[in-house]
Amino acid sequence: MSTEPKPDDAERLLERACGWLSRMHSGDFSLAEQRQLEDWRAADPAHDRAWQQARKVWRGMEGLRGRAIPGSEPLLHERYRKPQSRPIRETPYRPPRWALAIACSAVLAVTLAVLFPPPAWRADxxxxxxxxxxxxxxxxxxxxxxxxxxxxxxxxxxxxxxxxxxxxxxxxxxxxxxxxxxxxxxxxxxxxxxxxxxxxxxxxxxxxxxxxxxxxxxxxxxxxxxxxxxxxxxxxxxxxxxxxxxxxxxMALWREGYLQFDGVPLREAVAQINQYRPGRVLLLNPALADKRISGLFRLDALDQAIASLKAAVPELEITNITPYLVVVR
CATH class of the missing domain: 2.60.120.1440 (Jelly Rolls)
Structure with missing residues (x-):
């Protein structure tokens, strides 16, 4: 029988994995909790997949750590508020671990949706x-x-x-x-x-x-x-x-490193180029979108494929804004 979780179960497992991960990074993760985590991951392959997905998101957030959180700075009227005449000594507040786990789980869940779209959540x-x-x-x-x-x-x-x-x-x-x-x-x-x-x-x-x-x-x-x-x-x-x-x-010439167009509309040729090439090619002339394109191009030299579009459609204008943004009109 397949152990693949249903969508609701997958979401629940991901939240559970995020909770484990946030507790691990809280600075107070006991040996007993480490063993519990290992037992949980070993109990079902779906548990370990959820754990790996949570770790991917955590690694993807490395560049965000240490940055100021929007809203964490005092408001302008608070920044220049007159201090009280008799300052009150306050004991630093340390949130409980469960609160930290919930907060981290929420951040991970939101970040997961951005960094890893839904198909990636379920992928092996x-x-x-x-x-x-x-x-x-x-x-x-x-x-x-x-x-x-x-x-x-x-x-x-x-x-x-x-x-x-x-x-x-x-x-x-x-x-x-x-x-x-x-x-x-x-x-x-x-x-x-x-x-x-x-x-x-x-x-x-x-x-x-x-x-x-x-x-x-x-x-x-x-x-x-x-x-x-x-x-x-x-x-x-x-x-x-x-x-x-x-x-x-x-058939399947991409396995040999080639992209082939056999009389496909220009809009489709551009869409296929965008699947492989870093950046984006924008087709801004709908009047030319149905012009037919043919040719065989190497996947590691798709700039040549872009340049060849003009040979097939002479009225086409190609403008390189940056190496990653090309406008076709």
Missing amino acids: YLTGKGEQRSLFLADGSRVTLNTATALAVHFDDSVRRVELLAGEAFFEVAKNAQRPFVVNAGGSEVWAIGTAFDVQRQSAQTRVELLEGIVEIRNAQQHRERLTAGQSASIDADNIALQTVNPPES
């Missing part, structure tokens, strides 16, 4: 913008994550299920007829036994490209289609559209 594996990563799962299957991808793994005794929370991944599935391999992306599913295929989760649909073998794909309405090697499918809530890719070798 992540890549950043422009990053790619290959890994082996417990069953021997190999997964290659593309840029800005989040993947969660939910294996049990009967099904090898993974969830593509965001981005794109290429799967080389270890054969096991008794335990099908299922990729869930939104409301879409890809069922396989031992194949090689690419899945890209987009805002309105999921795209699947099959390099070898056979897979079954299902949409949210449980409409099913069988995909064979060399075919691709675009899946949305109501429809599954199949097509043949020629040549099949052009």
Whole structure:
């Protein structure tokens, strides 16, 4: 059985992990509490995932520590208030540990939403913008994550299920007829036994490209289609559209370090460049957004891809504001 917590449970576990972490950094963390924390983490894999997520946020806040907290400085009328004639000696107040834990948990929860968007909360594996990563799962299957991808793994005794929370991944599935391999992306599913295929989760649909073998794909309405090697499918809530890719070798070229445009609209080409390139390319001329772009470009030289847009659309103007901000109009 899968031990993946429900959304409410995941939130509760994250709050619990934040509480442990804040107590650890309070300066008063006993050996007995350390053992309790270790026992809690070992009790369930979901506990340890929540702990790792809380630690990521804590590390991300390193640059904020030591800075003045907004609102901590006295107000102007308080700063120049006339002192009392007979000063009162006050005992420094030290908040109890539970108050510190609650405050730190609140700060961590807010920061988590900023630094790690919701897909990252549930992910077992992540890549950043422009990053790619290959890994082996417990069953021997190999997964290659593309840029800005989040993947969660939910294996049990009967099904090898993974969830593509965001981005794109290429799967080389270890054969096991008794335990099908299922990729869930939104409301879409890809069922396989031992194949090689690419899945890209987009805002309105999921795209699947099959390099070898056979897979079954299902949409949210449980409409099913069988995909064979060399075919691709675009899946949305109501429809599954199949097509043949020629040549099949052009599938998932990002694994080889290339970005290919095959007659795609300019707006889509810009969006794909933005998935990999640091900074932002802004398309400010909607009249040119549907112009078609073709070409093959290296992912480590996307400035050349931007410059080549003008060759395809001569009326295009490209302005480099900074190395990280390019305006196309």
